[in-house]
Structure formats: structure tokens, C-alpha cells
Amino acid sequence: MRITTRRAVFSGLAMVGIAAVLAGCASAPAKSSSSGSASKFLPCMVSDAGGFDDKSFNQLGLEGLQSAAKSLGTTFKKAESNADTDYAPNIDGLVSAGCNLIITVGFNLSAATITAAKANPTIQFAIIDDAADANFDGKTDEPNIKPILFDTAQAAYLAGYASASYSKTGIVGTFGGQQFPTVTIFMDGFADGVAGYNKAKSKDVKVVGWDVASQKGSFTGGFEANDTAKNTAQNLIDQNADVIFPVGGPIFQSAGAAITDSKKDIALLGADADVFDTFPTYDKLYLTSVLKGIDPAVQDVVKATAKQKKGTFDDTAYVGTLKNNGVGIAPFHDFKDKVSPDLQGELDKLKSGIIDGSITVKSYLSGS
Template sequence: MKVTTRKAALGGLAMFGAAVLLAGCGSAPEDSGSTDGGEASDFLPCMVSDAGGFDDKSFNQLGFEGLTKAADELGVEPVTVQSDSETDYAPNLTNLVDQGCNLITTVGFALAAAAGESAEANPDIEYVSIDDTVDLDFDGTTDFENIKPIVFDTAQAAFLAGYAAAAYSQTGVVGTFGGMNFPTVSIFMDGFKQGVDYHNSEMGTNVQVLGWDGTDGLFTGGFEANDTARNTAQGLIDQNVDVLLPVGGPIYQSAAAAIRDSGREIAMIGVDADFTQTDPSVADLMLTSILKGIDVGTYEAVLAAGNGEFDNTPFVGTLENEGVGIAPFHDFESKVPADLQGQLDDLKAAIIAGDVEVASYLAE
């Protein structure tokens, strides 16, 4: 989707999210074990990354892992194409269509417009859209029947991470910044701020959030690990933050470099994957990570399609269906308050029960 205004994007996605959540999301995709492959011998699953690339240690990598796991079980060889910029999206999709792909998975909100055009032009090909509903006309439904959306109400998990950040902070200042102001990026930042604010109201603290005010914030303009990302992180560090949430694939690498250069005790929060596991080089910096089950969701969707059981029903990941969550504290377990995990368990239960509301475009 080429977003002309953030408000327009949020409006359409909010309508879709409300419709899906009211209809019920069902269970989170689960590893169903191996299959006999069924009709998979002639099945060709394919995937297009966004500009972050398949080695981003984040959502592109998770999508790739889900694809390859399903392909292995189906006994087929997947085709993947990496995008280096947004101008690659449409040509990459055309390339995969020309190669005879039966299922094409697009990774990321930025690919929505190109995915919609490709799906419309190729109704016999099945598509999986990770992180976008492909509701380009904003009527509350996915535009084409051959697209399955996999989206995540990440604000719920980010709320828990924000609460944890506020509980951990010693300076009383935490910060966040994103790659681009897409709803799938800002949802992390928004949930994070809500969690910090909730800790302040419940525990009598006064932790300040820099980088996101609830409607706008700091963005680097892309998802590359570069000087812009590093300088953005440094600007927050200079304002005394001691917890930093960079949202946008590889930009966390620039944040980590700025943290190490600062010589200060600054914790980082990862997104999409557990960075302690996907990138051990930053494990010592990780307070926690905000998780999205992209790998499991992709695996299930590809496996179903490969067995002739493609289902375009949208999947919306939540805390309740375990489509989102937060990683363990790992190296920080001894550094956080002893009762913090118990508080987070109770808070998670309250969010699931509806006793604590978390606002997001997928929950409106």
C-alpha cells in the first residue's frame, strides 16, 4: 500500500482489525509435525522479502524460517527473492509469477500494494501477506480471495515490555524510535508507551517516554543499519534513556553500537524475534524482546497450501492465542525487580480478560 497519510492507513486497518477480532481469531498456529506431503510434489512456494532482507534477525528472517521448514516437510524447494528497495517489490513478484510459483508470501506492510496488484492479476496463485491485510480500498476486508493475511496485535506484547522497561529504569527515561511510520512499526511504540504509562499509574512512578508521543515520533526513514539510525539512537542516549526500543529490523544494530560507545548501562528491547537467540552478539544488552509468531504462522499457511488446503481466513496474533508475547529476561533476570515476572503474568491475564485495555489499530 502506498500510504499517502498515516491516518488513511490506520483507518482502513482499524476497520479490518475490528471486523476480524469481533469474528474471533481462533487458536494460534501450532507446529503440527510432519506430513506425508500429499500433493506437494508439484507445489512451488515462494517468498519476497522487504528491504530489510532475509538476514535481518527479525521478521524477514522469521518468515524465511517458516517457509523453509514447511518446504522441507513438503519435500519441495522454495524460491526466495530479496528486495533491496521498494522499487524491487513489483518486479520481484512478477519474477516469481513467471517462475510458476503456486504460493507467494510477501513479508511486510510495505509490500501490500504490490501484493494486491499481483494477486488481482493472478487469481490462480495463492498469496500470504505477512503484516498487512491488503485492504487497499479500506472497506474492512482483504481485497482479493486468494490472499491470506497474517497480522499481529503487537501492542499487547509491547505493553508488557513497556511495563517491564518502566520497572527496570533507573534514570526514569526510556526511549524508542522506528524505521518508517507504518502502523506495523508504530504499534510497537504505541503499546510500549501505554505500558510505561500504566506502570506509572499503578506503581506511582514517573518514567518518561521519548521518541513516541502517542501519535508521532522518531523515525529514520528506512530499515537499514546506518549512520542515521545510529545518530537517532545517540540522540535518545544523550537524553539519559536507560532502555531503548528500536523498531525496524536491522536498525537495532546501529542502536547497539551507539549503546556500546556510550559506556553506559543501557538495556535494549528487541522486536519480532528473541534477539538473544537470533543475534547472540547483542544478548548482553537485551532486557527482553517483543515477539511475533511470524515463523509459525508462515509455516502453517505454507504447509496448508502445499497440501491443497489453502485458507484465506485472516490470522490475528494476540496474547490470548499466543501469536504475540515477550521473551524471557535471560541475562537481565537478576537485574529486574524480583516480583516483576509475577506482575507481568498478572498483567497478561488482565489484558486477555479485557480488564486492562490496550489500544491499537487492530483492536478498535
């Protein structure tokens, strides 16, 4: 299914799925302990197929769970998925393990999460990057599911502006893993930020790899660091892009390899986490990263759920924005002296404008 509009219904992801079934089997739920006194509240988590050591999305979720469990003085359980066929068995395993809250990491787990929540109304669920709205009616399908969402277009706008400012060739590029709204929201914001720079500076920096108007662009078909991702990055390099923004978990690692092999002066952007810290192999390439506050969001949801009275559950969606620090961009690190000395001040003004509403950044989460 091709998403052809910027206002595509986020919850439709549950109907998309992954066409190809990968090899592998579900891992048994792993029990981990934390310091502090014992607690009856047991928070749990199921990863997407990227695993908990993806240096990005799943890892941030697990770190949030670990921190929350430590703060509450309780234990936690986790189940790692190796393929999409693992989702339902992993969730069922955590249900059987007595989990009070089960957090599923990523929109690919939406269908399995909705099914499990319906079958287990006394267990609370949360899902990262999905509205759990397979009915397309604007409401979460089950009252015991809390969506954890991020308006990353806002932060990506800042990164796009910075990329256009830094570019020497006047061409920047982006590509994604799969064409889902949670991926293209980054790409839309990035391209809009470039457009914002062009308007402010009377420039004509071009974006390759993604067209906002047509919602068409370059995708690898998955979220693995592989030759396909490397070749996709190489295609942008061949188009003279000197800033590349891969969106989709570990695919940035393949872009880093392509840039290194090219021996060209090309900057790389990370997504979700500050890849300068999580994957320092290419630290000299990282201009910045578009941050998704998965760790603190998970902590907040786990702690709030643990403190709720029995029989109550707040299923109101958490939406991370620049205003609540749920999204943002990382420092320029080694590029601090390479960017314009005026850039940070310009970004600070843009951020304030987005927060106060004087600058509109379109996304399906903002309703525009």
C-alpha cells in the same frame, strides 16, 4: 503521508510506499530443496529490501517457509529484494516459476501483491503485516490474498511495563524506522505499558521518542542500520533514557552501537525476533524482545494452504495475539537477576488480564 491516529487503517500502507528508490536490481528466484518426498505444491516468498539475512523480519519469514516445506516434503523458491523496484519483478518471477502460494514479506509489498493477485486469480498469495486493503473498505482487495497480521501492542505493553520497572533514571525511549501502523503499534503498546506501570506503582516514568496522544515521535526514515539510526538512538541517550526500544528491523543494531559508545548503563529491547539469539553482538544489553511469531504463522499458512482442496482458499486474516501465542516477549536472559524479583509474576498477571479482556490494550487490530 503522516499517520495521525491510533486507529489508522492498516491497509493504507499500500498507498504509502517508499519515496526513495535505492540502487540495486532484483535477484532471480532461487530454488531450494528440502528433505522428504516430492510434492506438487510449491510455496514461495519475496523479501522486503532488508533481505533474508536481516536477523529479524525477513529471516523469520524464510525460516517459516523452510520449515513448512520440509514438513510437507516439498521444495520452495525465494526471491530477495534489494529495492522497492524489485517487488513486482520478483513476484512475477515466482508466478512464472509455477508457485502455488506466494508470500510477500511486509507492507511495502502490498501494492505489488494486490496487482499480482488480481492478474493471477488461480495463484494464492499471503502478505505479512498488511491487510491488502488499498480500497480502505475493511476487506482484502482480492479473494486470493490472506493477510498475516500481529497485534504486537499486546506484547509491547508487557515490555513497556518491564522497562519502566527496570529504569533507574525514570526515562525510557523508543524510536522507529518509518511511521507506519506496523511500527507505531509497537511504540503505542510500549508507551501504554509504561503508563500502566506508572498507574500501578504511582510512579512517573517518562517516555521519550514517541507521544501516543499526538502520534508524533522519532523516526529514521528507513529500516537500515546506519548513522541516522545511531544518531537517533544517541538523541534518546542524551535525554537520559536508560532503556531504548528501536522498532524497525536492523536499526536496533545501530542503537546497540550508540549504547556501547556511550559507556552508560543502558538496556536495549529487540523487536520481531529474540535478538539475544539472532544478533548476540550486544547480548549483554538486551533486556528482552517483543516477539512477532512470523515463523510459526508462515508455517501454519503454508501447511493449511497446501491441504486445501483445489479451488478453495481461506483468505481470513491470521492475527497473532497473546492468546494464540502469535506475539509475546522473550526471556530476560542476562537481565534475569537485574530486574525486580516480582516482575515476572506481575507480567504473568498482566498477560492473563489482556487475554481475558480485563485489561484493554488499544491498537488498530483490536478495534480500539
